[in-house]
Amino acid sequence: MRTFLMALPWLLLGSAALATTTPTPLPTTGVYPTTQDHLPQRERPISATTTYWHVKFLLRASNLPSGSAVRVLLPVSDAHQEAQQRTVRAPGFRFAEEPATPNLTGIWIRNHEERQGEIEAEYEFAVSDRIYNPPSDPVGRLSSVQDATRRYLEPSALIQSREAAIRQRARDLIAGAQTSDQLLWNLFQFVATAIRTVPAATREDALTVLQRERGSVTGKARLLAALLQASGVPARVVGGLSLDDATKKRATIAWVEAHVGGTWIPLDPSGGHFGWLPNRYLALYRGDLPLIVHPAGASVDYEFLVRRIRKEGAEPSAPARGRIVAPPQPLARMASAYVEQPLATVVVFTDQNIPRAASERIFREANEAQIDLVMLSVPEAPRYFRQQYLQRLIANNLPLVQSAHVLLVHTRDDAGLYAGLVLGEANIKLGDSRVIIAGQFPKVVGTTLGSVLFQLLDAGEVALIPQPTTWPALWALVRANAIDGTPIDEAARKWGLKPVIVDVLSYERLGAYRKRVIGAWARAVTAQVPLQALTFILVLPVIAALVVVIRVLVGVETFGIFAPVIVSLAFLTTGLKWGLVIFVAIVGTGILVRAALQRVRLQLVSRLAILITVVAGIMAGLAILGASFGIGALLNVSIFPMVIMSNMIENFASSRAQFGTREAVRLTANTLLLASLCYLTVEWGGLQSLLLSFPELLLGAIVIDVALGKWRGLRALEYKRFWPLTSERQLWR
Template identity: 30%
Template sequence: MSKRHLYLLALAIIAAAVSAMYYKWKVLEFPVQPDAQVQVWTVQAHVEYQPRKGANTVTLQLPADTPGWTVLEERFVARNYSKLEEKGDSGREVQWAIRRAVGEQDLYYRATIVRAEQREPAALAIEPEIAPPAELDEPYATAAQTLLDQVRERSSNTVTFSRELLRRLNQSDRSEEVQLLAEKYGEDDVARSEFIVQLLASRNIPARVVYGIRLAEGEANADANLEARMQTWLIVHDGLAWTMLDPRTNAEGTPSDLFLWSTSGKPLLTIDGNPPTALMFTVKGNLADAMATAERRLEVQDANLVRYSLLSLPLQAQETYRVLLMVPIGAFIMLLLRNLVGVKTYGTFMPVLIALAFRETALVAGVVLFVLVVGFGLLVRFYLERLRLLLVPRLTAILILVVLLMAAVSVLSNRLGIEVGLSVALFPMVIMAMTIERMSVAWDERGAGTALREGVGTLVVAALAYIVMSWPPLEHLVFVYPEVLLVLFALALLLGRYSGYRLNELLRFRALAREPDPIVPPPEKPAPEAKA
């Protein structure tokens, strides 16, 4: 297989892995840092009313289409009431019903929301309808027609017509027509917005009153609930899409901090019999774990994205994979140190296994325990060499002694109150026995210096692998973005064809790289004189 094929394969794997990571970071909003937090809001609607005798039905409009926001969780609190949720084309609502109620009644709806990344303005999925025009008596009818005619002369389309109408209604020096109409709709925000919709309907302009709450960023650190004001907004259809207008400032566009509560066009709260009612809204902002929030957001948007991922595993299995996914990281570090630096170790993956044991014993204590076990095992191995045992019985005897030594260290540590000594049993016993055997063979065949150098190299690789594998940000990154391992896989393929010099070889043979000194020819001897 040619190198070009290998390079193209590695490049394709890296591109696919980086693309998947970018999608999870930007679109799915998975956090990169383990302690990352996001801002969430808890919005609560509190219904308080005096019930009438007999049955009572309470209808509250709920958030349905919330561009720019995602509702993570909803809770309903209504004691002894039945709850019925209905969702239609125009919106969503909940109906609470009770056969008999006595005394003041309190009903609650609570929603936890978070910002959703918006790549482009979201279009409201509402069919345009023209509201019933306002039925006005004189002189209100004449004033309304005069005002609308004046607005038409200063507008060019539906949106500019609506904004000009709002400007005239909001200006401080009102005209006589506006002052007269103000007596009709009064100062109530809802009544005023509905009257504007009726005026627009008289000119065949589809418009609707929607409700929303503005959530300020500063409320994220609030310790108590803050009273929130539910405001009315206008949406006007220009034949292609809906345009949001602020009836108080005639500004166009949807504010970034506006949470649309209801776009159904219906009153927020209706109760049979119209008893004395109070509808109050409170908002509390706080910080939540970014990973848990992203997981919950995916469950709301598309549950399959979570079901077929590591996040769907039980917590115990997730903790296991947090460790297993770090093993390739340690193996890649060993690959770099052996193939590029030239560090000698015992075995291929034995340093990685020792690094896993260091995660429980800590680095310094783990190195001390490793040296004790291997040192004692070497002494026993040299003694067994004199008995001329075969390979398998000798390894079995060493394994038995290693286990006994580990047990003795644990008992002694327990008596001395050293808890770290109890973790010695986490060392892979078979690997330890094989290390003792290979170290003793290297001692006999290549000398004590070579055996000690390879033993030190094993500890160095294990220590570096432990430091990297126990770094919490990297552990979180690999668990959330396992595509990182595909990048390491591609790099391992590229390093698999490397056959150049290693770093330690460059240091060993650096004398050969020097330019040789120029060879100076010896001086010529003068020719002997001829005898006469």
């Protein structure tokens, strides 16, 4: 939200300026790699190696009015290149980042009267060779392009893939190609060898390059992209930097990525790299975009200073003050603001929606208090997903977490406690940083799991706020702590919050048994045992006890005891809504198939085997559906117990034959009802973290099992069934 507001002045100024002057186009003058006339057939290194680079981006702007913004496309980490450190220095500017998938835009807003300014962004990169083997699918298969990549088939002013000349040439070139890799090779070979590489002063479009049979590096990339698009292959131009030791350069290079078989295959016609992204290429942005956009009237000068470094120097050092934010995942949102000379860095992870007014205020106050602030949030989802998203988000941003003075994890329930433990898995030590975890969980649970976290992180202090809080309150205590060093305890009390402070003292106060439990879990986390799996194991007996309670006291009949227990466990990972959808989809289809099998008359074992096959098919289908439509819950379909589901279908069929359809539906509905009830009990009761904190509660489950095993009273439903028996009716004789 804040980033949007920051971008607003630019939008107002910039759009007015666009009408008169176009933003500075991508300047492509300079030194280009020499042209090779004949390319060796698909020459590529046998194994990938990694190089390390220090890259400094320097931008000098003049005539920049206060409030206007300079936007620069910043490199992001991916499989090919990894930003290991980043430092941004820009006196007189406010800095913010805005993801524009697949790119990341850095926005510098001038907040100084002086119209001259300098921006510096320093990176340390590890860059590895990436080698791709283009799939050799039959060419006909290329026609199915997914929606997500469809936009990479659209022509643009400079990539005129719908022009007749380009289409004709593409047709000629791929005439003999049977498979997709031959197609790529034919187009690539043509652009790489038949088009001479010459420097150009102006921007060249694909058509011109084709007609003149010569073009700049970027022009050739545009031509290859146009030919690929004309052949039905989604393609995009990539802007990047060729890394050479101790150079100072303005020139960027460009290559092409073609989307084939689900991956982007790099094709560099000027450098002669086919399916190979060399470890000396740094990708800056995807798409035919200007590197820098600034208001008209201002003048901008920039350069890249490149230096090769040794590996040791590039390893992330402990108190790195780099501001590296991993490219946000599709579901996560990021807001950040940086100041010139930060007094403190605050990193916030949350699954909460931050009200706009609150976030604006928080970012303004952070700016005034000279605090670097990064807020990462995941969307609303069932607990298991929120926790997984948070964990991934934290794991992807470890350097950021390490640079934080205050780390705040604010979740609706106990998901934050678990997610925080991922830091322990990564063996991160936080030195004297403070960790605040806010959410709704019992205080005692907080003390135990907080102690596990404290043990793992070596943090200065772990503060837990086990009650619902508001953003202003949380922010106030974070700010007071970060700036004035006010103890969290004291700051929190001002807001009527009762935090639980976990430190060496509070740990010492715990009983010997509790310390053992904490030590055990801490060891488990260090050994990469996922605590979530451990929790499921601990929750299982409690669900089983609950099923016993309902069967013995209420008298609800189900298909056995295992089915509701296991199904409710599956619900914990998919959430109730999608869990029910999956269940109904599997059992419903299974029942139809089973009814069809009845006519074929097979033996029981073959029938069960067929049912397992059908269930497997449905589950795979649901997973693919989930992947295609981005429904996370469906991806967890594999947790649904296949054998139990198959058995349930068979049970349905046999009870239908014995007792009729109504009875069979009733039993299925009961099973589902009981599973949902168990799920809700675990979810609402916060049983997962409770059991992890107090595994001894399982003894209580055994006590319940024993007591109910001896219970002889009537079941609730039996009261209803036998109620007519107590009516005052005379016997006939």
